[in-house]
Amino acid sequence: MTLEIHLRHDFPDFRLEIDLVLPGGLTCLFGRSGSGKTSIVNAVAGLLRPDEARIVLDGSVLNDLPPHRREVGYVFQDARLFPHMTVAENLTYGPRVRRRRVEGMARVVELLGIGGLLSRRPGTLSGGEKQRVAIGRALLAAPRILLMDEPLAALDEARKAEILPYIEALRDETRLPILYVSHALPEVARLATSIAVIEAGRVAAMGPAAEILSDPVTAPLLGLRDAGAVLTARIASHEDDGLTRLETSAGPLWLPHVAGEPGRVVRVRIAAQDVILSRDRPVGLSALNILPGAVVALHEGQGPGVIVRLSLGSEFLLARVTRRSALALGLAPGVAVHAVLKSVAVAQADIGAAASSG
């Protein structure tokens, strides 16, 4: 799958100028609110008619089609369920208006865990339930691509945690490409296979998620405080003291209990500011996780900090240290270091299912 997006549109206060070629998988459009992310998905859906547009999905040109003929599924931030229909009627709306048979209902209902809601009306659903139904409704319209515009932004942390696994399952179990708008980095790090960073109506960076997240040049674009790379890890064992042992390509990692059977592959986001660097392997330290690696690159920002990109086994990690420490340690590309990570620094929300593809 490829989706080509070329847009130019003058809004009263800024210009949107986008050139993107997206691969399959789940692509996150990441950026501050007001950067133009939603306008991009609206243009793909046909809800925004830009001054200039060329939108091509797998060879078919979408930009001249009205919204109802584009075959895109759209999950809005506000679920936008039809209040006068039951959940079941909402779910089957797409096939019904296209006069097609409803296909895959049972699978979607199971995937999203909404079997108990079918005869209810939207007014009686919680925010999380509404959003799951909205996802199901978009899926059952048999779209060629799924657009999700901050589908979790209106939900509290508990509801987000309720829905994230469903979106991961969607990413991993369907072959449906997903264009996902978000300005929340933990969510992006957990879900994205590719990331396009949007700033002031333009594409500031674009690439595979692991690269963008661990690139010291692009990481600050995502917000310094939130910068952090993602490691892929396999659950090795749950230990008696409540810790879970994970295997990474750079060595073992102990984290507070991670849900899942041994053997399950998860993605762990490690914030750059939670990583401590040491030239020698430290001893007598309370931190459990000490992973050996090497400096790949350094990126100096405007402040007193430096972002260091490390290679750990086959993956990359970001560490944020002060410029003074970087000088004192003599950090430079090729220098061997140890990354020290406190187990409790990794929050549950930063651990998600790993993408099997993409």
Added chain:
Amino acid sequence: MPDWLSPEAATALMLSLRVSLVATLASLPVGILVAYALARGRFVGHGLLNGLVHLPLILPPVVTGYLLLLTFGRQGWIGASLWDWFGFTFAFRWTGAALAAAVMAFPLLVRAIRLAIEAVDPRLEEAASTLGASRLVVFLTVTLPLILPGIIAGAVLAFAKAMGEFGATITFVANIPGETQTLPTAIYAFLQVPGGDGAALRLVAVSVVVAMVALAVSEGLSRRVARRIAGK
């Protein structure tokens, strides 16, 4: 029919009901269309259409009736063609009474429906379009069900106005018992003779009862529909 209602009065009542019902039902589709155009349309002549729709509210009913006569009468520029081509005429027929009632009630109908359409969240319509519904299908499956309370309210208002319409009706189709003598014309005729007050008041009572029943039915209907739409 009860004994105290004379056969003429009973005829006038039945005719009024028929005229008002036909006027309301026939103007509904046009009313919904015009209301939609006024609520959502951006086109040249928007203000003109709005003014035109409201004209019967502003003009003295007698003038509206006279304009109808000049337009739809047998000699009128539309009426003459209707007669020549189809042998159909509104003039001095109950259909003319229905036309007069429909025109007089139209602004009320359109206003109620327009308000309802403006209250519909256009984002729901967007959502429907991304799911594969064309504009017409979006209207039929999303907009229309959501504005149903407004349509009911507008229809009842129009029906009530039609039941009470007098000025335009008597000017356009005069007063022919059994054909165009509606309840208000009958009441008016009774008031023209000394001692006719009693008969007139009985008809007024009948009108009030009809209006109350219509109102009660619509209230019940609206409440049921509103509950559905609230999504509960």
Added chain:
Amino acid sequence: MRAILAAAFVVMAQPVLADVTVFAAASLKTALDEIAADYTKATGTPVVLSYGGTPALARQIAEGAPADIFLSASVQWMDDLAKRDLIRPESRRDLLGNRLILVAHGTVAPVTIDRNLDLAGLLAGGKLAMALIDSVPAGQYGKQALESLGLWQGVAASVVQSDTVRTALKLVEIGEAPFGIVYASDAVAGQGVAVVGTFPEVSHAPVVYPAALTVTSGADAQDFLDYLETPGAEAVFVAQGFQVLP
């Protein structure tokens, strides 16, 4: 605010301040306007004229409207007010008479209206415009005339009834009804209307316009009522198609 109140007061109070207030049947308007202007010029006494349908005027007087003189187009309604002691019986007089005529749209050759008239044939499927036959005097007289001439049965189904005799005339003017039955005085005002014939006086009860002072009438009212029977006033009535009754 005070100015608005003052203006409102003046507007509301005006009829009361005027010396003579006349409630008159609408059909008298053209003639009466002229006569009242002449009278005011001659005497300096202002006359306020309020025109309307006879039933509405009678009801307003019964409800205490400040009329000094009532000029009715119907004996019935004057009787009704008399029965309720709302007029001065000694002042009542039959002021004017009128004739019933058959009018047609456009140019139509005159006919004689009697038992032999083929009115239905004349209509040729068209409508016959009349005032309300059960309640408005012109309609009542018209129906009575047609019945006494044996013509009613033939045309009853073709009759369209208007709320006033003037509306019936209008229907003939614009051609919606090819024929109509109106007063001779109305035909003077009609445009594009031909007088086809006059109904025989014996075919219906005489058309009479009674006049009377109300019980609340002021001092100058009697003078204006008498003025209506002077030769000058009578000439104006005759010119408008009315008959002056002895």
